[in-house]
Amino acid sequence: MVTPIDPTSSAFLLVENRSMPMHVGGLQLFEKPEGAGPDYVRTMYEEMRDVSDVSPLFLKHPHRSVKTGGQLVWQPDELFDAEHHVRHSALPQPGRYRELFELCSRLHSTRLAWERPLWESHVIEGLSDDRIAMYTKVHHSLVDGVSAMRLLQSVLSTDPDERDMSAFWAAEARPRRKKDKKEGATGGAQSLPEVPLAVLKNTMGTAMSIAADAAGMPGAFVRTLARGARNEASSVSFHAPRTIFNQTITGSRRFAADEWELERLQAIGKATGTTVNDVVLAMTAGAIRQYLLELGALPDDPLVAMVPVGLNAKQSHVASAEGGNAVGSVMVPLATDLEDPLDRLDRIHVAMTDGKEALSTMTPAQILAMTAIGQLPAIVPPLLNMHGIVRPAYNLIISNVPGPRTTHYWNGAKLVGTYPLSIPINGMALNITCTSYDGRIGFGLTGCRRTVPRLQRLLTFLDEEVIALEKGAGVL
Amino acid sequence: MVTPIDPTSSAFLLVENRSMPMHVGGLQLFEKPEGAGPDYVRTMYEEMRDVSDVSPLFLKHPHRSVKTGGQLVWQPDELFDAEHHVRHSALPQPGRYRELFELCSRLHSTRLAWERPLWESHVIEGLSDDRIAMYTKVHHSLVDGVSAMRLLQSVLSTDPDERDMSAFWAAEARPRRKKDKKEGATGGAQSLPEVPLAVLKNTMGTAMSIAADAAGMPGAFVRTLARGARNEASSVSFHAPRTIFNQTITGSRRFAADEWELERLQAIGKATGTTVNDVVLAMTAGAIRQYLLELGALPDDPLVAMVPVGLNAKQSHVASAEGGNAVGSVMVPLATDLEDPLDRLDRIHVAMTDGKEALSTMTPAQILAMTAIGQLPAIVPPLLNMHGIVRPAYNLIISNVPGPRTTHYWNGAKLVGTYPLSIPINGMALNITCTSYDGRIGFGLTGCRRTVPRLQRLLTFLDEEVIALEKGAGVL
Numbered sequence: 001m002v003t004p005i006d007p008t009s010s011a012f013l014l015v016e017n018r019s020m021p022m023h024v025g026g027l028q029l030f031e032k033p034e035g036a037g038p039d040y041v042r043t044m045y046e047e048m049r050d051v052s053d054v055s056p057l058f059l060k061h062p063h064r065s066v067k068t069g070g071q072l073v074w075q076p077d078e079l080f081d082a083e084h085h086v087r088h089s090a091l092p093q094p095g096r097y098r099e100l101f102e103l104c105s106r107l108h109s110t111r112l113a114w115e116r117p118l119w120e121s122h123v124i125e126g127l128s129d130d131r132i133a134m135y136t137k138v139h140h141s142l143v144d145g146v147s148a149m150r151l152l153q154s155v156l157s158t159d160p161d162e163r164d165m166s167a168f169w170a171a172e173a174r175p176r177r178k179k180d181k182k183e184g185a186t187g188g189a190q191s192l193p194e195v196p197l198a199v200l201k202n203t204m205g206t207a208m209s210i211a212a213d214a215a216g217m218p219g220a221f222v223r224t225l226a227r228g229a230r231n232e233a234s235s236v237s238f239h240a241p242r243t244i245f246n247q248t249i250t251g252s253r254r255f256a257a258d259e260w261e262l263e264r265l266q267a268i269g270k271a272t273g274t275t276v277n278d279v280v281l282a283m284t285a286g287a288i289r290q291y292l293l294e295l296g297a298l299p300d301d302p303l304v305a306m307v308p309v310g311l312n313a314k315q316s317h318v319a320s321a322e323g324g325n326a327v328g329s330v331m332v333p334l335a336t337d338l339e340d341p342l343d344r345l346d347r348i349h350v351a352m353t354d355g356k357e358a359l360s361t362m363t364p365a366q367i368l369a370m371t372a373i374g375q376l377p378a379i380v381p382p383l384l385n386m387h388g389i390v391r392p393a394y395n396l397i398i399s400n401v402p403g404p405r406t407t408h409y410w411n412g413a414k415l416v417g418t419y420p421l422s423i424p425i426n427g428m429a430l431n432i433t434c435t436s437y438d439g440r441i442g443f444g445l446t447g448c449r450r451t452v453p454r455l456q457r458l459l460t461f462l463d464e465e466v467i468a469l470e471k472g473a474g475v476l
Numbered sequence: 477m478v479t480p481i482d483p484t485s486s487a488f489l490l491v492e493n494r495s496m497p498m499h500v501g502g503l504q505l506f507e508k509p510e511g512a513g514p515d516y517v518r519t520m521y522e523e524m525r526d527v528s529d530v531s532p533l534f535l536k537h538p539h540r541s542v543k544t545g546g547q548l549v550w551q552p553d554e555l556f557d558a559e560h561h562v563r564h565s566a567l568p569q570p571g572r573y574r575e576l577f578e579l580c581s582r583l584h585s586t587r588l589a590w591e592r593p594l595w596e597s598h599v600i601e602g603l604s605d606d607r608i609a610m611y612t613k614v615h616h617s618l619v620d621g622v623s624a625m626r627l628l629q630s631v632l633s634t635d636p637d638e639r640d641m642s643a644f645w646a647a648e649a650r651p652r653r654k655k656d657k658k659e660g661a662t663g664g665a666q667s668l669p670e671v672p673l674a675v676l677k678n679t680m681g682t683a684m685s686i687a688a689d690a691a692g693m694p695g696a697f698v699r700t701l702a703r704g705a706r707n708e709a710s711s712v713s714f715h716a717p718r719t720i721f722n723q724t725i726t727g728s729r730r731f732a733a734d735e736w737e738l739e740r741l742q743a744i745g746k747a748t749g750t751t752v753n754d755v756v757l758a759m760t761a762g763a764i765r766q767y768l769l770e771l772g773a774l775p776d777d778p779l780v781a782m783v784p785v786g787l788n789a790k791q792s793h794v795a796s797a798e799g800g801n802a803v804g805s806v807m808v809p810l811a812t813d814l815e816d817p818l819d820r821l822d823r824i825h826v827a828m829t830d831g832k833e834a835l836s837t838m839t840p841a842q843i844l845a846m847t848a849i850g851q852l853p854a855i856v857p858p859l860l861n862m863h864g865i866v867r868p869a870y871n872l873i874i875s876n877v878p879g880p881r882t883t884h885y886w887n888g889a890k891l892v893g894t895y896p897l898s899i900p901i902n903g904m905a906l907n908i909t910c911t912s913y914d915g916r917i918g919f920g921l922t923g924c925r926r927t928v929p930r931l932q933r934l935l936t937f938l939d940e941e942v943i944a945l946e947k948g949a950g951v952l
Contacts, residue, residue, distance in 0.1 A: 018587070079926060090569070092564045093515075115726045115926070125569065252592075450591070
């Protein structure tokens with residue numbers, strides 16, 4: 001059965017090109033259960049591959065022809081080929097995380113073909129610590145980052161003895177959230193702002209429609225833009241220096257990831273009167289500063305990050321389909337002009353507080369418009385340059401996808417880590433996305449391989465920054 | 477320095493799309509030298525990656541902009557990234573050839589990005605027999621299949637003790653043919669017809685220019701086409717039944733390969749008064765017949781193969797850049813309507829003899845025109861359907877790239893097998909290319925993964941057909 005594709009999903013399909021594949025990814029690490037034999041990984045792969053009934057979401061592919069009047073439609077894949085989508089891969093010796101990230105980088109660089117359903121899942125063996133890795137990519141027209149992480153987690157269980165669990169693409173797969181509803185992905189005081197990647201989907205869709213109208217852009221809208229541009233002190237303004245991140249990108253990716261104990265970040269927050277969110281942003285700010293210093297590419301003006309934040313229904317006056325949350329974003333100056341880590345943390349804390357307050361006074365339409373404008377330069381740079389108003393709206397996106405807080409299992413295999421891979425776009429060559437899971441916070445860095453050289457150095461700098469913050473806060 | 481791209485190379489760049497990547501590939505198998513340590517493969521990979529001086533051919537990438545007047549030009553890659561081009565990969569357990577072919581299929585399916593030089597080489601570990609595999613892909617705009625195989629072999633040596641040998645992309649790499657000039661790739665009585673893939677490059681270029689002119693196709697040309705179409709008995713005619721191979725293709729590939737002792741084929745040839753070439757074609761004919769029977773898709777009319785043949789300078793009245801050989805092609809009915817393997821071999825032998833004789837009476841222009849016409853349906857099917865003259869000109873291409881006849885080594889690692897991966901195109905979903913090396917003949921089968929299901933079954937049928945021919949010829 002042919003079904004129409006909604007405008008936002010169509011936009012993700014149509015803006016995609018070889019330099020800018022539009023899929024989100026996830027890397028999960030599992031520990032084998034006790035007594036796993038030498039064929040454990042192969043059996044795991046085969047069980048996943050041989051799912052008898054695939055969910056319609058993972059069976060449809062985009063199609064456009066004279067018969068559809070040139071419109072994009074979803075069409076079921078009549079020749080579904082499980083081996084094409086579920087793959088078994090391996091790492092070369094010595095099987096370090098370096099080799100794993102290199103493989104994920106390659107897999108994340110290739111586009112999904114429209115002729116087939118828009119997803120792939122790789123069961124990866126060969127890690128020297130005997131863990132199993134699973135890399136999954138799903139096109140952004142099917143799911144956003146939050147839904148993708150939820151999907152990956154929906155088939156997990158808190159019960160290590162549960163078996164006969166399905167892969168996430170199986171029609172019979174159902175969220176197993178009964179037992180740990182309170183521990184689910186719906187956040188709380190400790191978690192970072194919620195529903196981060198969903199904002200991309202919403203705002204990019206909006207940005208597209210704005211872009212389409214921009215040739216006849218009404219005067220009031222331009223006035224709003226200009227007001228925003230003048231309002232430099234505000235954390236909702238659109239000022240950021242030019243950096244190496246804000247260039248045209250190429251199609252190849254570099255991915256790196258690591259994780260830190262949430263306890264350490266909480267201790268820093270407690271000692272300094274800031275939140276875990278603020279500490280995450282300060283870690284990133286310090287790491288980016290060090291990275292750019294090393295490359296001799298640190299601008300005088302502080303970099304600005306776009307940080308998606310969730311708003312509760314009361315604040316936003318609007319309920320989203322996700323159930324009561326709407327999404328806004330705060331522009332946070334990362335204080336990369338300051339040398340002291342605690343000064344940076346302080347500046348970020350103030351900006352986040354101001355930003356959230358500012359958001360709470362705006363109408364939903366204003367929030368959406370602002371966020372959409374923030375996305376515009378990435379999608380229609382020539383259009384905006386034409387107006388001559390806007391420098392890069394921000395330098396990078398830092399977002400967070402909250403994950404389960406307790407240990408989860410898949411058919412007895414313990415999930416020990418989960419890291420998101422996101423989408424660099426033209427003008428925004430680096431994306432940093434975090435996921436919390438089981439007392440730890442994982443950072444996934446996805447960059448254009450050419451524009452963001454030696455991206456893996458950021459992991460070292462992130463680690464150094466946690467220690468510097470601990471020392472500064474007196475908790476080490 | 478920017479240099480222009482010749483029209484044929486441009487054509488290969490411009491006809492390429494996601495369903496039809498235009499790179500040739502090679503799979504080589506090496507045995508480790510005595511006493512190789514556990515780090516042998518990694519060291520081999522690192523030595524290849526760390527080539528200090530890359531040859532200009534492997535440093536340039538295509539570029540087109542307003543500055544070049546919209547013309548495609550070659551431009552050196554100022555940010556050459558060796559790790560992007562030279563890669564280390566591994567096979568999952570149990571490391572059978574099945575896993576190797578699966579990996580090669582995936583690697584052969586992805587397009588090379590124009591932003592970088594158009595090649596990749598993968599050093600692959602994890603084969604259960606402890607061999608090392610190397611998969612290389614190079615865009616057809618840089619080399620044709622013959623040149624690619626020569627290139628791969630140019631850095632090998634007959635001396636197992638030679639060391640400090642370079643990778644083929646190194647500027648200092650030079651053909652090491654002094655010692656074995658007579659044993660080189662220039663064929664002889666036992667080899668299959670020469671210069672097979674080069675024909676694709678020449679004729680596709682010609683076909684492109686013909687296609688461009690086709691809207692105003694002159695009457696004489698159409699008459700020639702029509703005469704050819706009526707001349708059904710001739711082995712230079714353009715009649716072939718419709719088969720599953722002659723469809724629009726998708727972007728994913730399936731590759732499989734195997735090899736047989738040349739001695740066995742020679743024995744069949746000797747006992748039946750046919751050539752090794754004829755036996756290779758008969759093997760393929762029998763295997764294709766069995767494959768299509770199993771799928772319930774064998775047409776009543778015999779399939780027709782396009783077999784490129786080399787002509788000596790005297791025959792062709794024209795010297796090619798390769799040094800005295802020009803290329804023609806013979807259309808060979810594969811006698812898939814006959815049940816007996818020896819009857820098929822006999823029919824093929826007659827067709828090849830007739831075809832070569834017919835070629836010898838044609839002028840070079842006629843040969844080129846005929847071969848170009850044979851290629852047309854693959855490239856401009858709608859155009860030709862419009863004229864209503866031509867069914868598929870042939871059903872598949874079977875060609876051969878002669879390789880070295882003696883054992884060769886790379887830094888002490890013994891080359892034990894070499895197999896070509898070729899280019900399926902729209903209307904021609906299966907390509908069979910053979911390479912002879914060191915007393916064996918290797919078959920490389922490259923097909924569209926969707927259009928040619930269970931391609932690996934052809935290997936079984938090829939093997940059964942050798943045995944059937946041996947039994948029929950009384951040499952088993």
